[in-house]
Amino acid sequence: MRPSIRAALERSAELTRNNRLVDGMKLGEAAISQATDDEHPEIDQWLTDHADDFVGRND
Secondary structure (H helix, E strand, C coil): CCHHHHHHHHHHHHHHHCCCHHHHHHHHHHHHHHCCCCCHHHHHHHHHHCHHHHCCCCC
8 A cells, every 4th residue: 555545544543533533534535535446455454453543442
């Protein structure tokens, strides 16, 4: 995945953790919509691996 998409997903998680869900979702959606078909599996895996980043859990 391109570094710009990864950065946008990381920022999306940060916004979501800071109770800015709408802004976080908009940013994440925009990043995903710019991704190529080849990047989607990696994005899916990143989202699975980093789900706790969106809620601030460290279990």
